[in-house]
Amino acid sequence: MKRLITLITLGWVMATGALCLAAEEAKPDIAPAATAAAATAAAAPVDPAKAMLENTSNLRVGLDTVWVLVTAMLVFWMNAGFALVESGLCRAKNCVNILTKNFIVFAASTISFWVLGWGLMFGDGSGFMGQSGLWFLGGADNSPALGKDYLSMNPFSTTEYAGVYSAINWTPVPLWAKFFFQLVFAGTAATIVSGAVAERIKFSSFLVFSFLLVAFMYPITGHWIWGGGFLGSHNFRDFAGSTVVHSVGGWAALAGVLVLGPRLGKFGKDGKVHPIPGHNMTSAALGVLILWLGWFGFNPGSTMAAGNGSAIAHILVNTNMAAATGSLGALIAAWLLLKKPDLSMILNGCLAGLVAITAPCAFVSITNGAIIGFIAGIVVVLAVLFFDKIRVDDPVGALSVHLVNGVWGTLALGLFYDNQIATDVAGLATKLSRAEQFMVQLKGVFWVGLYTFVGALIIWYLIKLAVGVRVTPEEEIEGLDIGEHGNEAYPNFQSVGGK
Amino acid sequence: MKRLITLITLGWVMATGALCLAAEEAKPDIAPAATAAAATAAAAPVDPAKAMLENTSNLRVGLDTVWVLVTAMLVFWMNAGFALVESGLCRAKNCVNILTKNFIVFAASTISFWVLGWGLMFGDGSGFMGQSGLWFLGGADNSPALGKDYLSMNPFSTTEYAGVYSAINWTPVPLWAKFFFQLVFAGTAATIVSGAVAERIKFSSFLVFSFLLVAFMYPITGHWIWGGGFLGSHNFRDFAGSTVVHSVGGWAALAGVLVLGPRLGKFGKDGKVHPIPGHNMTSAALGVLILWLGWFGFNPGSTMAAGNGSAIAHILVNTNMAAATGSLGALIAAWLLLKKPDLSMILNGCLAGLVAITAPCAFVSITNGAIIGFIAGIVVVLAVLFFDKIRVDDPVGALSVHLVNGVWGTLALGLFYDNQIATDVAGLATKLSRAEQFMVQLKGVFWVGLYTFVGALIIWYLIKLAVGVRVTPEEEIEGLDIGEHGNEAYPNFQSVGGK
Amino acid sequence: MKRLITLITLGWVMATGALCLAAEEAKPDIAPAATAAAATAAAAPVDPAKAMLENTSNLRVGLDTVWVLVTAMLVFWMNAGFALVESGLCRAKNCVNILTKNFIVFAASTISFWVLGWGLMFGDGSGFMGQSGLWFLGGADNSPALGKDYLSMNPFSTTEYAGVYSAINWTPVPLWAKFFFQLVFAGTAATIVSGAVAERIKFSSFLVFSFLLVAFMYPITGHWIWGGGFLGSHNFRDFAGSTVVHSVGGWAALAGVLVLGPRLGKFGKDGKVHPIPGHNMTSAALGVLILWLGWFGFNPGSTMAAGNGSAIAHILVNTNMAAATGSLGALIAAWLLLKKPDLSMILNGCLAGLVAITAPCAFVSITNGAIIGFIAGIVVVLAVLFFDKIRVDDPVGALSVHLVNGVWGTLALGLFYDNQIATDVAGLATKLSRAEQFMVQLKGVFWVGLYTFVGALIIWYLIKLAVGVRVTPEEEIEGLDIGEHGNEAYPNFQSVGGK
Amino acid sequence: MKKIEAIIKPFKLEEVKDALGDIGIEGMTVSEVKGFGRQKGHTEIYRGSEYTVDFLPKIKIETVVGDSQLEAAVAAIIKAAKTGKIGDGKVFIYTVDEAIRIRTEEKGNSAV
């Protein structure tokens, strides 16, 4: 044996030597190929001024693309946050199921938003939905060229936008960057549903619903607001998606929860609420910290350009402020109302603040951002108690966080609207008074809520009729991990209780 | 039932169709509003050269702001790292408590640094503390304009700084970007305390201390060094905060630990040390990897500008090098002294290297950075043994990491000071010899340590007198999770031992 | 006691007051030193046009460096992903050991790649290996200056590259930025091995192997492809390392697995496979989400410049698409073949898609990227079954993911090669037909595989002869955590089964 | 005195505890066990290989009672724990020689 090894070793060393020499001689006379990541033309243009302009334009677009991609990555990272929060706040026996749902939902969203969602949302069309370039981003588009009204976004550019995705022709980045940024938002809406319906939904039914949500429902209401549709064009404002993303996810979740009913054992016959503690508060806390970080992509990234830095800095500070005051608001509310500072409430409070500031972050002052977050933190505690009271079972508080505070944030934009900040930071001033803006926001909340809730209810019912939405009681008691996936999350640990 | 559903479905589909047509006709004649994130003036300026300059200046500021915000996000992310390291190295029964403390401490820091901390630290004032623009960043400030001496930081800018935060007028980013970057540093100092006092401190007392630390103590010593105060102006150097952040947190923690006393059962009557193993090494290891990543924001971000890339690259490589050699140093020390390569020691070694390189990263060569880290890795192992010996109970090694190596790093800046690197990378050359620089560093370490330790001791005692700092022995035995929060971290798992 | 405190407090407050006054008077007459992070010359250059050009060049380099460093950080972050995936898919009793291995391996890689690896890989030399500037990056180098053929990467620069690392003179970033980016790649290759050899390898032997892998083996094959060696110069293409990183890690792992043999109890005498479930699916899922995020650095960052944003956006979308279709491919394959959608297979599917798209991401269309990923997702499921069948025990699926799909991705580049995309996105067109390109790729796969597999086999055998590679059966049964490190990962939880 | 040892389905614990409380038995000790019997375990899949988990989670309740309470206690347990499906569990009865309350050192019936 040892001899064999010695022989092989010798052979290898000799081969190495030989190769070394051979390569020396056959030294490649062509230069190693270049990774010309910059698509700057290799041939020098004739006019140096024009060339300089183009080179600087590339720099501008490069910077804005870096910003958009990095913030999109942060939003992508929120998938990890949702997976941890939702699995942490559920029981160990359903942990694999929730992780799998949250994992696969983004994969599925990627496909459905690519195939159709993007087109419905951003394709030129009616006030109701996109109609051009529907499939696979197949329409004409010369991004990063800018629309006529937005040339100041890249003052070095000399081309003008021509294409079918004109609702998003205000950001000076390439089409694929726009796509990816919007995709991670679409994925977020789908993830929200996962937590509310957890611990009892069939894996396959959830998958089908998520696919449809991202392919049809989310893009249509999204079109109304961000895609050139009737809400956005009538002064409805939602900077980063309190309504477009969060309350849409929340309405879809509410419909699902109603169709599913509560988990076994959650509500006693006597009307008593039996809390079902989450199995892993380390997961939950880490998850919320991930989401807090991810929101620094969600809101500041929604500028979709780095600009001169002042808008993104303002938005980021507003985001952080609301997260902080939301956490403190929930801490205080929980301490006063429930006697002890319950961690899961503080975590929900943080998320509530973040959801609430998402719409108004570019329209209100920092002080008002702090107030909006603080109120959100209190509201979320009350909402959790309220949903328990009306026997709507939402294991992770998704409705209280995303639906209730998605609505609150959208309305808060009206209540605290500041036309100067709307001009400087958002670049989307409406010139309305606060009362007027509030009314516009209210209408938008109403239409989006009605459409999404009813639509989702229909889809859930159809799925229920076709294949069923809920696992059997036996499977629910044993846990979905074994029933749906044949796995256990923590096979080396002794679990407690039969729950 | 089915009929009802059919009806609703039909209604929804028809409404969808109708809306579709209606929207088609009422096609908005106003263009969708623009997100002019860039606050670039919409009206074209008259002078094209000046316009070009301004546009390029916006680009410069935009890039620097992106760098500052992204690195600040990384530092924010360190909150997750600290939460995991500290909870992982404590027992399961105190896990919710530690997570809650580490979570809420950043929320509280956000408020206290916004309300007062920033002003005390960066407001113009005496060599001792800031006095102008104290509250809510309310002072005059025309950032991103630069101070007269720092125009080269943005050669395209034509405005000069005017305002009351002139100590930080060298970075070409907007005020809110400066604030956020400094805030995440302040939050770090407070988080350090959390680990050392873990498993026995009252939640409310910790909260009060943290608030005061970030509102008063941290900003004052911070002012001495970074805010135009007497240490910085007398050649004391601390690039990213070995002293400003880490040893300040460490001194405050030491005071707390002394006031609190050791955990029950940590030291036997016979003088024997009873180790209390941490409950989750997965948490601890992930936490340190998060911190390692976060430090790539901490140190390279402290340039607060991307410049031409060479300074940030140098600093980042130095940071990584010290983390690597710190880990290896502790590995070797533990293997030799303790017979086996204890993971928790390696993790502490990594952090020790990072803390130690924080001050000198922009003043020393890469090779010296590697040496500084390696020594830190050995020092931290000895320090852990030492604190155990003198019966100072620090569950997570916060003193050994942040205090001892914060001091070591600050002194190492002097020992390995390189004037050329100080000029090129830090832009903060002192022209002193290594011996002289070392003496200056020593003095700074002394004043900051004295002030913070005595101040913290007083605050801890006052809190002790007022409301008490330590939970009851019964609560300590049962665990703070139930006592302070009424929660359990892992209710689905069977726990072991009565500890 | 109280009196003492009162006295100290008074003293401290008075001292504070006195310091305040004193500092007021002694107000520093020198301005606070500047952090001139930008190394822009302080003295104004004479020629304003040249100055403008230089300033803009700094901006270009600054942006590209920010991109390279941020993406490198994301790749660094993959260390956390690998640590979690690998420990999560192993048993609790070996968790500390795996975490320690994955942690220390990057520290060791940092040193070995700095000392020698970089020089062997990128130093000018033969087609076989680098020969100049071997040690400690000690060779001449005036980066960020660009090689003659790559001036368009920074059209504002006026200097030309001169130095010994000319294989990497196409990216306009400083040398330390290049080093750090390449270092994190080298570290990845070493980490891959860790998972395959888990639960039975001696800690010290693994450490030695990793050090040698990163110091010698990885850089040499890396040189062949990226360092100016004989494969790259003969049209072999591998954009971000399906071969350079992943299959090299995979071949090294395969050799290790063969030398080690399977874990005790994995294969029954009757030929039956006894699955050994991983202890923590939360870890595993979080780990893969981290890796997915990290890959947004791995592939798009391999441009090593932000350019005008279009290449990085294309590559990023391709990366995400393959991850999504890989996940879905494995989901479908597992559901059909194994009856249930096993989470660990879906996770492997995602990684398989990512590994497979790594080589071709800049050479194929988005649609083809989706196809490549989907196939990878199916392939990985079959590969896992195959390795079990031939009784090769790979606890975490590292061979199926990195080796098999590293090869698949490299070949897929040929099968789906698109010359237009190769020109626009990669800037590395070969003008070959798909069949020709496929043959070139095949040859490259062969040489790299042969060299690395034989070399690794030799090193493993030599280590085996010298100190042994496998722990004792007793230690394997009790767990490596106690045997190798004297630690337990989760001492507060009751573990199940004697496994 | 007798010790009653009941192996039951985990989700029946609350009901059994309440049933015992109703007849005045307020002391018991409970542990998590794994049972093997007629009720078969389930199959799990991991990375393509099936394996059987033979042992099912059960709860073991131990309560020491005076001879006079024995019959009532056993009846209460059986009533509360029965679902009629396989795997409901067993009750075993043992003789206890002595019982002592640590706190007071009381012995015999008054200790339980």
Place this chain on the structure above:
Amino acid sequence: MKKIEAIIKPFKLEEVKDALGDIGIEGMTVSEVKGFGRQKGHTEIYRGSEYTVDFLPKIKIETVVGDSQLEAAVAAIIKAAKTGKIGDGKVFIYTVDEAIRIRTEEKGNSAV
């Protein structure tokens, strides 16, 4: 031979073990159990709803001893485990028919 089964407070385990060791008893088996008795559980709150955790963590020590050691062992356990506060636990004694050491197949007193 007798089996002594002691339910004690978890943090007393070390002391009881040492007390048994002192009188020469070096074999025992320990398990984690949950106890229900006069000592009441505590209330936890989760997301606004209170719930009672009835079962408290206890340790069960089982040791089989020769008849001659019985008294000393029981006394040692009681002494070490007593705090005087409610919840201190119980000691139960059973008769063992036979004991066998697996390794040597020794039986009876020499097996324990």
Place this chain on the structure above:
Amino acid sequence: MKKIEAIIKPFKLEEVKDALGDIGIEGMTVSEVKGFGRQKGHTEIYRGSEYTVDFLPKIKIETVVGDSQLEAAVAAIIKAAKTGKIGDGKVFIYTVDEAIRIRTEEKGNSAV
């Protein structure tokens, strides 16, 4: 009826279970316990301080059998569990007064 209580090494569980199955015993209850005996625990190190983990993980198997099966069952357990190394464990035998199958309320031998 007798209860056999066997304390064994954890990795022997499968073999013992199979051995009992081979002689027709298909009911048993298993729990995770910690054992203390002649086999010594190991030393762990944490942050520089050594400490001994005295208690070793063991498995407790309880099976109640008819008197006629007792001998065969004990022999089967001993055969399967023996490694000959210290720490192999113990078998204890107790008398069971009564056994009841909850599902059917069958009693005695037919219940086990």
